[in-house]
Amino acid sequence: MPGVLALRHNKAMALEFAARISRIPIYPAAESYGREDLVLLASNESPYPPLPAVIEAIQAAAPALNRYPDPTNSALRRRLAERHEVPPERIAIGNGSCDILLAAGEALLEEGAELIYAWPSFSVYPHLAAASGARAVTVPLDDQERHDLPAMAREITVATRLILICNPNNPTSTALPLTAIEEFLEQVPDHVCVILDEAYCEFNLLDDASASVALLAKHSNLVLLRTFSKAYSLCGARVGYALCGSERLVAALNQVRQPFFCNLLAQSAASAALEHGDEIEQRVAMTVAERISMGERLAALGLQVSDSQANFCWVSSDLLREHEREVLERLRERGFIVRAGSALGSPGHLRISYGTSEQDERFLVALADVLEQLPAGERLAR
Numbered sequence: 500m501p502g503v504l505a506l507r508h509n510k511a512m513a514l515e516f517a518a519r520i521s522r523i524p525i526y527p528a529a530e531s532y533g534r535e536d537l538v539l540l541a542s543n544e545s546p547y548p549p550l551p552a553v554i555e556a557i558q559a560a561a562p563a564l565n566r567y568p569d570p571t572n573s574a575l576r577r578r579l580a581e582r583h584e585v586p587p588e589r590i591a592i593g594n595g596s597c598d599i600l601l602a603a604g605e606a607l608l609e610e611g612a613e614l615i616y617a618w619p620s621f622s623v624y625p626h627l628a629a630a631s632g633a634r635a636v637t638v639p640l641d642d643q644e645r646h647d648l649p650a651m652a653r654e655i656t657v658a659t660r661l662i663l664i665c666n667p668n669n670p671t672s673t674a675l676p677l678t679a680i681e682e683f684l685e686q687v688p689d690h691v692c693v694i695l696d697e698a699y700c701e702f703n704l705l706d707d708a709s710a711s712v713a714l715l716a717k718h719s720n721l722v723l724l725r726t727f728s729k730a731y732s733l734c735g736a737r738v739g740y741a742l743c744g745s746e747r748l749v750a751a752l753n754q755v756r757q758p759f760f761c762n763l764l765a766q767s768a769a770s771a772a773l774e775h776g777d778e779i780e781q782r783v784a785m786t787v788a789e790r791i792s793m794g795e796r797l798a799a800l801g802l803q804v805s806d807s808q809a810n811f812c813w814v815s816s817d818l819l820r821e822h823e824r825e826v827l828e829r830l831r832e833r834g835f836i837v838r839a840g841s842a843l844g845s846p847g848h849l850r851i852s853y854g855t856s857e858q859d860e861r862f863l864v865a866l867a868d869v870l871e872q873l874p875a876g877e878r879l880a881r
């Protein structure tokens with residue numbers, strides 16, 4: 500009955516969407532899902548599987564899936580409270596840390612309000628202003644591709660409600676020392692919320708991952724955003740958390756979300772992972788070793804390599820600017836996916852997550868080969 504089908508089609512076309520739907524950018528996810536035949540170096544995931552004890556905890560929790568999970572995430576918050584010495588009332592849990600970011604946008608922003616963040620930075624940040632109708636004020640990174648905090652401080656107005664600082668920054672991998680962030684916080688009025696997105700803090704050697712927690716005692720407007728997705732090898736479980744300077748913010752974040760935002764398996768996995776800090780630290784150390792070795796070897800291929808404090812690196816060259824598509828395609832033919840700078844607003848760059856040392860060895864061989872075969876490859880290969 501073609502007539503009915505056509506009618507259905509027309510009806511779909513006639514839907515009227517909220518104005519924000521035309522503003523909200525589509526998240527540029529890498530095309531890596533389900534491609535286990537490839538080495539996935541595009542999404543800053545951990546190359547290591549979840550710890551065996553975490554998998555056991557997930558299996559042990561599974562029989563209770565016919566019941567809704569604990570809506571208050573009490574066991575996980577208690578463990579995090581012990582770990583960070585922050586009261587459980589000031590800890591928010593999320594379906595990934597992205598969930599908390601978006602909830603913060605919903606709780607704090609509206610038309611007439613302003614949000615400040617650096618650019619380039621995490622691709623989800625533009626979503627917050629687009630969804631709420633607030634004005635996004637983006638501040639370019641400095642000449643070392645780090646947040647320019649003095650310039651960000653100059654953008655604060657009476658309309659500012661939220662400031663996002665990504666440290667270490669995705670996609671540039673660079674970090675600022677905590678002292679610079681502390682100095683910045685002194686200049687921010689108390690009613691302006693500052694989210695310090697620390698998704699990669701476990702890999703940052705500039706400061707201890709626990710050091711920023713002390714700032715919460717002085718700044719009730721501060722939020723430290725953390726995730727189990729990176730160092731803890733659990734991005735598939737979707738669980739993140741925020742250590743907040745104020746209880747009121749935790750309540751507001753929960754008000755704007757659905758009741759059971761963190762599922763049972765995610766809560767169990769994250770709680771179990773916290774019991775195995777030593778093993779997580781060993782994995783982080785392996786990634787940092789890869790970072791050091793990859794940094795030297797990528798530079799030897801003629802690429803500029805940013806000073807990484809994360810589990811990925813950010814490289815650039817004129818040749819990449821001219822031949823980005825070919826480089827990506829040829830790497831893919833050789834079995835590797837990395838992230839294109841142009842997808843992140845920075846043509847001429849590649850973002851490469853560190854893999855296992857065996858994967859990274861093979862990747863370097865493939866990359867050298869790909870670069871050498873480019874028209875001007877001889878300029879790069881030394």
Ligand SMILES: Cc1ncc(COP(=O)(O)O)c(C=O)c1O
Binds near residue numbers: 726
């Ligand atoms: C800077 C930053 N923040 C937050 C996230 C979100 O992580 P998740 O939602 O998996 O916790 C990511 C993910 O890549 C990120 O790079």
